[in-house]
Amino acid sequence: MDLDQLRTFDRIVREQSFTKAAAYLNITQATASMRMRALEQLLGVTLFVRGRTVSLTDQGMTFLPFARRIIGTAQEAREALRRVERGRIAIASLRSLVSPLITESLLRFQEKYPAVDVVVNEGRQAQIAEMLHERESELGILCWPNLEPLAVDLVPLLTMRERVPLVISADKAAKLSATPEIEEVLALVPRVISLIWWQVAPEASTALTRRAPTSVELPTGPARRLAIKGEGIGFFVNSAVADDIAAGRLVEILPIDVEPLHRDTAMVVRSLTALERPMLVDFIREIAKECARVGTILDSRLEDLLSAA
Template identity: 80%
Template sequence: MDLDQLRTFDRIVRDQSFTKAAAHLNITQATASMRIRALEQLLGVQLFVRGRLVTLTDQGMTFLPYARRIIGTAQEGREALRRVERGRVSIASLRTLVSPLITESLIRFQEKYPAVDVVVREGRQAQIAAMLHEREVEMGILCWPNIDPLVVDLEPLVIMRERVPLVVSAEIAAKLPPKPSIEEVLALVPRVIALRWWQADPETAAALVRLAKTSVELPTGPARRLALKGEGLGFFVNSAVSNDVRAERLVEIAPTDFEPLHRDTAMVVRNLAALERPMLADFIREIAVECAQMGEIIDNRLDVVAPSKTQA
């Protein structure tokens, strides 16, 4: 049994496909199959039910947590050796939160730790959960609560609640009555913009899409440009449109028959022991400052961290 076999096993479980797992691991499908056959022969059991979607057998389900424990322990050892050689902090964040939360906090952190390497990765919810699961990063910023069934052992340190206003262009807003109904709003815009701010769409957001004549699902950048041109309306997290709202290029509206929305995000770690590293604890505290300025802090567990020190 070797780590390559275990990593291949874990990847196939996550992707439910030998082909996708092989592509993710940058190996051939034949190599992936060979590794699993060797692992099954060594264990004396069948781990997968092969089909259009690859699923675990009962024996595979029993073996999975042990395989992941071995992978995690090996990765933790590797990271420990790397940190001995040189100070390093690694985090991952939802794309929409990198700029508002990380930029200023990183500048302050590196003023204090100028020789420390900092790695900041961005991605979607599932990607960040995977990075934490595979110990690629030490801390993650993602939607909360996390409902990824493959990554359940996450410890939230700070939970931030951010408003998600419904916005339209200034030109459209000028045509609306002071307290418009959603029907009056939709009569003036050609489409609803659907943005996946949540792991599961709240009913208010889903209802807006159902009521629309047409809808489009877009990343933040093009979605914002579409709204600015008056070609659609949508629920945007406040940090994505706050500058446009202040400049009155976009206007927040509150239809009488629609409830306001919010999104909860959290800074999380796999284990509170990660915070025994003073430099990581300091970086998290700096990010927490930005969280408090951007939204409402509804849970703060940073008191579990020992007082900050100046050395790693």
């Protein structure tokens, strides 16, 4: 079985004619017939009811989706190889960090490498670990230290600490006392917005959810909107709400009985061999600039690792 046979089979089905299929494929009708006889002999079934019009047998109908799946996979593989020829980088990042860390980095990177394909996958911690484990991505941005057993041998290039402020709408914040306790806050806004920022939620976050009359778990976008509307309070990573705080749509509050929170993340590779690709190293350096802008760099081993590589 080869791709020429499968493509001919698919085209005959589409055209309902050996003659039209042969013309489309720029082959002779005899070649099309020969390919189908060989395919049928290999499969041990008759694929077509031949006559004035051509139709599929039950066996042909059964085989058709598999044939098209093989053709599609081959096309995807060929396109992937073309991308490798001109360069390709694959990154996996926590959803909450794609916009603050990768957007501007990507713009600067593509100015230098306009022909390179860049794939950015987003997800939660376990999904990022899986993509690194399966080598679907070369570079990962995830919570640190990593607790996912699927990928325990990750090499951190840089670790960053980001504040996770408790925020509330501006109009609700104006009604609070200067040094509120959390009960005062919850009496004013009883709904707590839960977001999965951590691998293991800190006690301050889970305690707030337990104490709240009601809670809701939402993605970042709807969660921000709910908070801005004064319908909930929640711990947001600073990069997700910095613009809203600066514009006065949200206000960070510091209840005297709630511990301030932060989140540590890392930029990691599965193997130091990834640093042998200069264009990937350039992209990593661009992302490192955004890390310094968004949070506090706790540890950066990138230059030392490059020197040792």
